[in-house]
Amino acid sequence: MSALNREQVLSVRHWTDTLFSFTTTRDAGFRFQSGQFAMMGLEVEGRPLLRAYSMASAHYEDNLEFFSIKVPDGPLTSRLQRIREGDTVLVGRKATGTLIMDNLLPGSRLLLLSTGTGLAPFVSLIKDPDVYERYENIVLVHGCRQVSELAYGEDVVARLKADEVLGEMLEGKLTYYPTVTREPFRNRGRITDLISSARLFDDIGQAPLSIETDRVMLCGSPAMLEDLRVMFEAEDFLEGSHSEPGHFVVEKAFVER
Structure with missing residues (x-):
């Protein structure tokens, strides 16, 4: 070992x-x-x-x-x-993964799209000052089945906003959008549907998806990853990697066991 x-x-x-x-x-x-x-x-x-x-x-x-x-x-x-x-x-002792900023082409808005515990890498990213230097807007979307499953993400965002140093950096840049699929809540629906219908962007008062401005990171269930990959590729978004940056990146090493 x-x-x-x-x-x-x-x-x-x-x-x-x-x-x-x-x-x-x-x-x-x-x-x-x-x-x-x-x-x-x-x-x-x-x-x-x-x-x-x-x-x-x-x-x-x-x-x-x-x-x-x-x-x-x-x-x-x-x-x-x-x-x-x-x-x-x-x-x-060795860290790896595709959800790093250098795997994305330059852009002005960063969409962090997660379900379940796929939120974890984005918690790390929204604590990073470099993210706020590179992007004008960061949108963190967390999809769960039930409202109670949003608790960790809500707590993290609240603590960051209250932080003396990071709070100022987040202000006006970070938008947190929790959504559920199986219970009444202010935001309801699958992430794929919320993006394709533009409801996500209407709800947060921002422009709809654009290949010119948007860069995307995906982490969550296999079904969610596949659905969003198909959707972004249909919009001519290119998947990025360590060898060639793109418009979106996907983390496949998702813990389900």
Whole structure:
């Protein structure tokens, strides 16, 4: 397990019966860019049990933060959901991922489109001052089935707006748009439908989707990723990568177990 760091759990918060977040120590040698992920997990019977997890912490923070689902029979999350302060988790020493700003062509509005725990890398990004220097507007969309599942994202955005340093940076630039599909709420509907109908942009009082101005990051369920990929490609948006930046990027290493 030489490729892994042992980190101590500092705090755990259960948001719903299916979602929780936790913070850990951070090895001084661990480096990552906002939006990236690392392999993270537990030692089980002397062997590492790992899954890809995006860091929800900013690249400059002293601690690491993760946002996870709970799967009752999931090999990892059935165990991970029981961690407590003082426990040890394993974190890979190498971070990677496509949700980094250098994989996008220059633009003026950044759309961060997420469902479920796919919100995590965007929590990291909206804490990054460089994002606000590169883009005039940042729109964070978080889609969930139920209103209660929005709690983590709502808490993060509220804390950032109240922050003495970041709050000023966010003001007038960050728009947070939570939406649900299975309960009454002020914003309802699938992200794909909200964009194709332009309702999202009407609701936030901004111009509709444009290849000239918009750059997009996607992280969420496989179905959501595929639907949005098809939609953006139909609008001639090109998918970006480490080798060639594009109009949108997709993170495929989504934790569901």
